[in-house]
Amino acid sequence: MTGDRSGHHGASGWLTLPPPELVASVDIAPTPDIPLAALRDVLIPRHRPDGSLADWALSTADVERHSTALEYWAWRQSWRRSWRLGPITNVIALDRYVAELDPELVAVVRQIVRRIVDEHEQGIIVSLDQASALADELELVRLALSVDDRTGTGIVDDMADPDHPAGLVRTWVRPERRMILAATPATAVLLRRDDGLVVLHGTTAEPDPAVPDATDPGIADVIADIVAADLRNDPVVLTDRGGNVHTLAAAEARPLAWLVPHSLRWHLHDIPIAAVWAEWFAGWASAIDLARARETEITVTSQPPLV
16 A cells, blocks of 8 residues: 555645554544634644534645644644554554454454544544443454564654654554555655665656566666664765665655654664554553543544654
8 A cells, every 4th residue: 555645745746645644532622613723724624424523634735844733733632632543554454464363352353443444534433332342352462463473664763852752653564565655756765575665766756566666667776675764964864774875865855754754863673563553552542541431432533644
């Protein structure tokens, strides 16, 4: 699955953003009828099937504005508490994984996961009864994953501070062949099964999944098996697994910056497969606890990946 095509952004042409992030939310106050004045021009209302206001989403055109995103989340958390569940691509991979388990033991997980995959753009409602059943089944899935010897890929932020503690900030399941994470007409960032994180630089078109990697049209350079990125200066410095150093003009490295929007230096790790879904399990646990305390439902929606 590729990232989100966001359309045209001025002279830069098309963009492929990373896959949408999923968020589990519990209301602690009614959704405001009127948006915060400072955010009025960057918010998009989301409505329920009956026409009532369900949420306010941040416009995709403004997701790269860090200060705007922070203000949006501070405002939204005042009436709706939210927890990240990871990218939609990880949930699609989880759907394939739970299909291998006893269906009678994970019936609720499978139902909710498939609803999220199919309906995340519109949002889904998880009732309190479903949430309670889900909690028990998620623990079974987590235990099964904990003894699985497969591995995934994770990014660790090397610029962690008290507001952004160290730890995994992005995780992925290894794709069957490759997955486009982000791209512009000049640069594409992919995850490939055999050589990890890869930058295709000098592309003149979005990589074609039907064309073998080595013959993608217009590729001037391929940087494979990247294990570290330093985006603090121009040019950006990339290090591969063999210790070789590569440079890329900062203006052409935008897709790399989108992988960890609030960090300028990070590195990759091979991680246990269970760690790929750490955010998923932690997010659900927090959302379910608050839903039980307030005797209310949980809403799962997707959002632009850079906020």
